Amino acid sequence: ETGVTQSPTHLIKTRGQQVTLRCSSQSGHNTVSWYQQALGQGPQFIFQYYREEENGRGNFPPRFSGLQFPNYSSELNVNALELDDSALYLCASSPEPTLAVRQFFGPGTRLTVL
Amino acid sequence: SQQGEEDPQALSIQEGENATMNCSYKTSINNLQWYRQNSGRGLVHLILIRSNEREKHSGRLRVTLDTSKKSSSLLITASRAADTASYFCATDGRTSGSRLTFGEGTQLTVNP
Numbered sequence: 001e002t003g004v005t006q007s008p009t010h011l012i013k014t015r016g017q018q019v020t021l022r023c024s025s026q027s028g029h030n031t032v033s034w035y036q037q038a039l040g041q042g043p044q045f046i047f048q049y050y051r052e053e054e055n056g057r058g059n060f061p062p063r064f065s066g067l068q069f070p071n072y073s074s075e076l077n078v079n080a081l082e083l084d085d086s087a088l089y090l091c092a093s094s095p096e097p098t099l100a101v102r103q104f105f106g107p108g109t110r111l112t113v114l
Numbered sequence: 115s116q117q118g119e120e121d122p123q124a125l126s127i128q129e130g131e132n133a134t135m136n137c138s139y140k141t142s143i144n145n146l147q148w149y150r151q152n153s154g155r156g157l158v159h160l161i162l163i164r165s166n167e168r169e170k171h172s173g174r175l176r177v178t179l180d181t182s183k184k185s186s187s188l189l190i191t192a193s194r195a196a197d198t199a200s201y202f203c204a205t206d207g208r209t210s211g212s213r214l215t216f217g218e219g220t221q222l223t224v225n226p
Binding site (some may be wrong): 002004033035040041042043048050055056088090092097099100101102103104105106108110 | 144145147149154155156157158159162164202204206212213214215216217218219
């Protein structure tokens with residue numbers, strides 16, 4: 001088990017709604033990355049936050065947005081939910097933004113959009 | 115598009131046998147990592163191998179990296195039922211910035 005926690009565990013929303021997912025990074029880590037994992041697929045990079053600033057973004061539309069707080073916890077917000085947004089959302093923390101170190105993943109939030 | 119592609123997509127073996135999974139990627143990398151995922155849960159880091167390394171061991175795991183062929187393999191020796199999971203390789207390319215790029219994974223089933 002890593003020290004990364006995510007909430008909620010499961011969430012059901014309807015199309016057009018908005019959702020906020022939360023991630024608490026491991027103690028001492030200042031970098032959080034978010035990934036979307038559709039069923040049967042590998043995780044896809046959404047974005048990374050380092051010291052409260054966005055530090056890279058994948059091919060996701062602007063309705064996917066994020067925040068990082070001074071304690072380095074993070075939120076992922078998704079507006080105008082679509083059916084294809086149904087997925088497992090994973091956050092990963094690390095002590096620095098380099099990928100030369102292991103990423104510590106949380107247990108994920110399972111989002112279902114009806 | 116996925117950088118890494120795992121092969122095979124699914125593998126079923128008996129306890130005690132060895133399991134080998136392969137990963138191919140398309141662009142130059144800095145590092146390659148292997149992760150395990152149990153049934154829709156979070157990813158567990160297994161091993162990181164740098165582009166200038168050729169082989170790495172961790173317990174029952176052995177990872178090789180061939181940058182000339184843009185491929186890596188993960189060998190699990192003396193497998194156990196608890197090794198049943200999906201295994202993913204992830205690369206950070208020299209032009210990919212802050213992202214890890216994952217393959218689609220190999221589903222390993224170890225039968226008792």
